[in-house]
Amino acid sequence: MAEALPIITPDSGARAGLPLLRIEAVAKRFGGFTAVDGLSLDIKAGEFFALLGPSGCGKTTLLRMLAGFETPDEGRILLGGEDIAPMLPHQRPVNMMFQNYALFPHLTVRDNIAFGLKRAGLPRREIKVRVAEMLALVRLEGLEKRRPDQLSGGQRQRVALARALARRPQVLLLDEPLAALDKKLRENTQRELLELQRRLGLTFIVVTHDQEEAMTLADRIGVMNAGKLEQVATPRHLYEQPASRWVAEFVGDVNILEGHIESRDDGRLTVAVPGAGTVVVTAPREATDSTNVCVAIRPEKIRLSRRAPAADAGAMNRLDGAVTDVGYLGGASVYTVTLDSGAVLRASLANTARLDVDAFATGQRVVVWFAPDDCIVLER
Amino acid sequence: MSARRIFTRPARIAAIAPYLWMALFFLVPFAFVLKISLSQTAIAQPPYLPVFDIALGWQALKAAFAALSFDNFRLLASDNLYIFSGLRSLTVAAVATTILLLIGYPIAYAMARLPQRWQAVAMTLVIVPFWTSFLIRVYAWINILQHDGLLNKILLALHIVSTPVVWLSTDSAMYLGIVYSYLPFMILPLYATLAKIDPALLEAAADLGSSPLKSFWLITVPLSLPGVGAGVLLCFIPIVGEFVIPDLLAGSDALMIGQTLWLEFFTNRDWPVASATAVLLLVILLLPLLIYDRFQRRQMGRS
Secondary structure, eight states, rough: OOOOTTTTTTOOGGGOOOEEEEEEEEEEEETTTEEEEEEEEOOTOEEEEEOOOTTTHHHHHHHHHHHTSSOOSEEEEEEETTEESSGGGGGEEEEOOOOTOOOOOSHHHHHHHHEEEEEETTHHHHHOOOOHHHHTTOOTTTOOOOOGGGGGHHHHHHHHHHHTTTTTSSSSEEESTTTSSOOOHHHHHHHHHHHHHHHHHHEEEEEEHHHHHHHHHHHHHEEEEEEEEEEEEHHHHHHHHHHSSSHHHHHHHHHHEEEEEEETTTTTEEEETTEEEEEEEEOOSOOOOSSEEEEOGGGGGOOEEEEOOOOOOOSSEEEEEEEEEEEEEESSEEEEEEEEEOOEEEEEEEEEEESTTTTOOOOOOOEEEOGGGGGGEEEE | OOHHHHHHHHHHHHHHHHHHHHHIIIIHHHHHHHHOOOOEOOOOSEEEEEEOOGGOOOOHHHHHHHHHHHHHHHHHHHHHHHHHHHHHHHHHHHHHHHHHHHHHHHHHHHHHHOHHHHHHHHHHHHHHHGSSSSSHHHHHHHHHSSTTTTTHHHHHHSSOSSSSOOTTTSSSHHHHHHHHHHHHHHHHHHHHHHHHHHHHHHHHHHHHHOOOOHHIIIIHHHHHHHHHHHHHHHHHHHTTTTOOHHHHSSSSSSSSSHHHHHHIIIOOHHHHHHHHHHHHHHHHHHHHHHHHHHHHHHHHOOO
């Protein structure tokens, strides 16, 4: 786990007790392929945790091990202190919302939601009350007699959610819960999901390949790559202080300048970057031993102007170049700038005025400037 | 979107083709059979009366129409032979179809759970018997089941029995033959529906606290019902009219309706009664089809 940064609000309060879910050195192999590679992770009660990673990184396998559909080859999965790894799926106090919902096509909405309650042997009256409660929770009243194929995608998603929540699981697992919805609906559903989780105070673990979704939903995000956790952090921490070049490039857009450290003084590093000249950056907390580093700058941290800014030359990196491409995205534009020394940078500028006469056109000579604080120094 | 807009003119003409085929090769022959079933037997060529002949003029045609009667159907209703053979056919078909379902379902289920490439192998194994003529396969069973056949030889060699058992010309032999011959027709539709069931549904059921046995009963069985319906129909209907297997493997004390029909047609040369039997058989078989159709409509209504 990465170190706490001053910009992050510390979540120390919940640190006191044991975590609700503890994953201990869990490994899973399929034939010669290692899907999950000795992974450890703690998840607190009431937390909204997202597992983010490219496809094939092992995040779904990890989720399936939590649900009980796969058995770990090594390690333990402790839920409230009890090892649930040897338990069969139908014996576990966790429920899962499946990627394509896996609603029972031959059962009505009501019977889908009641399915888990009936298996738990709840009395009929209690089941009726709980189903009504769930229908109200996901706002599906009046649709209880429909079958899944008579519902829209959004309604199906909510039935799946209600069905998984009906048993009041200690942990709810969500496998790409919003992937099947279109963009507009997805944004609304994200908000609903978040509100629901806060209201019920449940622990949610969501698997997603969509970083925006992970950022919007999660308290903490675990970024997975090749069966391992690259970094576990809050969304902000992940974006502003990525632990590795891989994370920096996977989460969001980033400019990477490879170079070597020329000098260190007064909390500043001077990095010589072939193709860009020298860049002054704020030294990271832990001193890097290697002199070969890369400097990462998010496109929205870079500013462009026609003339050099008035700021003190030592306080700001300034590089000269020309705009070679403009990508208009509505709220912002992405400018590709080729520096005179050869390197290419992308800068994202908000389109704050409707009739922006100041916008930079292709071919425009510009000064690229960014603060040393906005640079992240990473190992190559 | 209306059907009009989807179908272009050539497409609409093409859509008529199956109806034309049905009319030409089913409806017209059926009209002939129906007409013969309403005629009287006669020692003539063809062996029934009246014969429609347009060349004899309108009056003769009218007289011929007047000569048609339901006498043959009355005979079918009054003679126990026909009622019994009809009932026997239905009983044999019901029992055999039940056995087929009980054997076919586990096989289809096992096939659907095999790894993908083994499923193709299993499928081939189910279809392989079709490469040999049906008649030859039934004759092979005679060889196996006869007094000094393979089965008795094995049983004797293993000292399970001390004297040869009579297998041939029993109902057991007939059921064996029917189940053996019709098993692929039960397995294939069952396999098709079982293989289509999303494995995630069973995982979801397990996730919601359902044991594997319960999941099978609550998820797999209901979702495989269309396959059960198709398999049952594909077996039940032809078994009702089955002639070869009971004739070769069963005893001669009780006849199935197909055998009765054959007797009337070839031995008694009573074409009108044979035709009436055929019409009756068709009516009996329409019943399960209508039930299945209703069932399918209900399924469609859901979606």
